[in-house]
Amino acid sequence: MPTNVPTSPPVLAVANLEVVYDDVVLVLRGLSLEVPAGAVVALLGANGAGKTTLLRAVTGLLIAHRGRIVKGSVTLDGTDVTGADPARVVRGGVAQVMEGRRVFAEMTVEENLRAGAHSRPRAEYRESLTRVLDLFPALASRRRSTAGYLSGGEQQMLAIGRALMASPRLLLLDEPSLGLAPRLVEQVRDIVERINQQGTSVLLVEQNAVMALSIAHHGYVLEVGKVVRDGPAADLLVDEDIREFYLGSTEGGRRSFAQVKSYRRKKRWSA
């Protein structure tokens, strides 16, 4: 029951996706979602809900984890890319910032950015580099430093910058605020907002629901491989259940953990 009716075809449409790891473990069970052109979409869910698996299924990285799409489809701008190899997906305009940054620590900042531009013609490189360094002035001053010696925040910026070097139309962000100080989380938030204003659609996977919902247009909640809730971000932000589960606040003040547990046992969306 997606509430918004997109005027142009969505950048990303995932329909009834089922993913299996090692031929046994069913991680996504008929997941569907859409990222409309120009939107920021937040994807919330507990650990193990299948958020990262969804991103892998979109970008073709499942092969690196012995995973496989067994059902459903992934479409980019109306083109079917279900099970396509990663190089093709990146060329199709999707860039991913993986969880845990995964910068090439042995290389310099600039070499990392060059690697990010791998899928693009060489002629574009200068322009993209200027654009990215403009967005991340901290990286500009450390172009020649080894990426492994950057701080965690700078490495996250580098990971995002590296993904932007591919000039994506859709940026997939996997927990960009993980392990960052509150001020840096705010910085990441502002950057995602700016990237979106420059015309890139964003699919934001986050545990930090307040941050994610505050910039998203639309939000999806995942539980054991399925979408259990979705709606405009503003609605989700005031939703009592979401507040209970993801924001940790309730109307009636503090509650004991025992009560929270019993409440959860009684009420599951997917039940």
Place this chain on the structure above:
Amino acid sequence: MNALLTNVFAGLALGSTYALVALGFVVIFKSTGVINFAQGGLLALGAYLGYTFAGDLALAFGVAVVLACLAAAVAGASVERLVLRRMVGQPPFAVIMITIGLLFVIEPLITAIWGFHTLNVPNPWNIRTVEIGGLVLGVRDLWTIGLTAVVVVGFFLFFRYTAFGLAMRATAFDPEAALAQGISARRVYAVSWAIAAALAALAGITLAAGPGGLSPSISFIALAAFPAMILGGLDSPSGAVLGGLIIGLAEALTRGYQDQLFSWAGSNVSVIVPYVLMIVILLIRPYGLLGTKDVRRI
């Protein structure tokens, strides 16, 4: 003094050959995590192809060398494409056993085509020598050192400055993150094998152009280059070059002074020196001279 310099020079020439082979080992290990035991087979194949181009087809030696390297590169990439690509993601042990199997397939193939007897590769170097400042140097040794230097410099420039070299380094460091940048791992693997095979072929031809001529046992040289790679550090290209030169020098110097210093050890002690050196260095630095500490070892 002159005797010492002559020995050092011979050591550098031998070490250059080891360095080329060891570089090939490192390229494949870095990008795919596999030690390619078939390297010696590729070396022999390259040398015999060189013989065919220079001898049977009577091409100019320089042309024959280039063609043999290219042909070996194609052979290496084909081996990767046909056999090893299916093994991506499988346990390293199985993949390593496959490379050992490949070695035993390539060797009989070579003897079936070219026979067992020693062949002479027509070449402009032969046993010619030049005299520089009272020192008698083999022309072939000079060329081996020179060519290796050029190739090694080209190798490092390739990895530092070209887009594909960078992609290969990225894949070596974090294959999944490299995939996420749109870097094709398959192409990286194929090119690694091509580069390793071309390096081996060059080493093979420079060896075959020497006084010993060309026989199937030429592939054993890769076994001596093996300690060079381990000693330098499995994942370090500069370590491979350094290791190659050290092993080459050690072997040549032992051979040179065998009668004076090592007569008690028998006449062939120089052959085991590379391995003794490898054991000693690994005891002190288990990850090799320039290797990364946490490198996976098998």
